[in-house]
Amino acid sequence: MASKDHANSSHATFDLFVQAKTCQEVKQHFSELCRQLQLDSKDFRGFYTKLKERLNYWKAKTLWTKLDKRASQEVYQQGTACAQNKCLVLGAGPCGLRTAIELSLLGAQVVLLEKREEFTRNNVLHLWPFTIYDLRELGAKKFYGKFCCGSLDHISK
Numbered sequence: 715m716a717s718k719d720h721a722n723s724s725h726a727t728f729d730l731f732v733q734a735k736t737c738q739e740v741k742q743h744f745s746e747l748c749r750q751l752q753l754d755s756k757d758f759r760g761f762y763t764k765l766k767e768r769l770n771y772w773k774a775k776t777l778w779t780k781l782d783k784r785a786s787q788e789v790y791q792q793g794t795a796c797a798q799n800k801c802l803v804l805g806a807g808p809c810g811l812r813t814a815i816e817l818s819l820l821g822a823q824v825v826l827l828e829k830r831e832e833f834t835r836n837n838v839l840h841l842w843p844f845t846i847y848d849l850r851e852l853g854a855k856k857f858y859g860k861f862c863c864g865s866l867d868h869i870s871k
């Protein structure tokens with residue numbers, strides 16, 4: 715019973731993390747999820763594997779499937795291509811975030827710094843077909859179901 719309650723609360727926190735609208739909410743729910751699953755967010759090498767093992771939730775599994783498919787591309791050499799590299803990315807704009815994801819897939823230890831504490835500008839970023847495809851393959855629809863439905867070809871940042 716206790717472990718079922720434990721699972722239910724981590725599933726609920728995962729849902730809150732996915733639905734989070736502000737930077738503060740994202741950070742708050744991520745920290746809570748790590749606490750509930752006893753995960754060390756600084757354990758960059760083991761984090762993803764342990765998260766997958768401990769968060770046994772169907773909604774999360776659909777995201778793992780997307781990410782694993784992407785990570786299996788030959789160029790990443792199973793996450794070892796840049797395993798010796800430590801990378802600092804400055805700025806969590808679209809370019810910084812996407813760079814950080816790519817470096818992580820290559821196996822680098824990535825730290826991303828953003829000087830702003832909140833995102834207040836109403837950004838409506840135009841997406842080209844190849845950026846829509848790229849973000850879809852990284853599970854964007856799992857976070858925002860209406861992502862680029864029909865003729866919609868933009869997203870907020």
Ligand SMILES: Cc1cc2nc3c(=O)[nH]c(=O)nc-3n(C[C@H](O)[C@H](O)[C@H](O)COP(=O)(O)OP(=O)(O)OC[C@H]3O[C@@H](n4cnc5c(N)ncnc54)[C@H](O)[C@@H]3O)c2cc1C
Nearest residue numbers: 804805806807808809810827828829830837838839840841
């Ligand atoms: C007013 C305005 C309206 C726009 N409207 C549109 C639009 O409607 N549609 C559209 O497609 N594009 C629009 N753009 C363009 C779009 O915002 C950019 O193309 C896009 O944001 C560029 O992404 P980026 O990651 O390169 O830079 P940015 O989005 O600028 O991200 C850079 C990030 O780095 C952070 N940063 C900077 N220096 C440091 C530092 N030293 N340490 C830590 N963090 C740092 C900044 O706070 C920022 O969050 C608009 C731009 C502006 C300025």
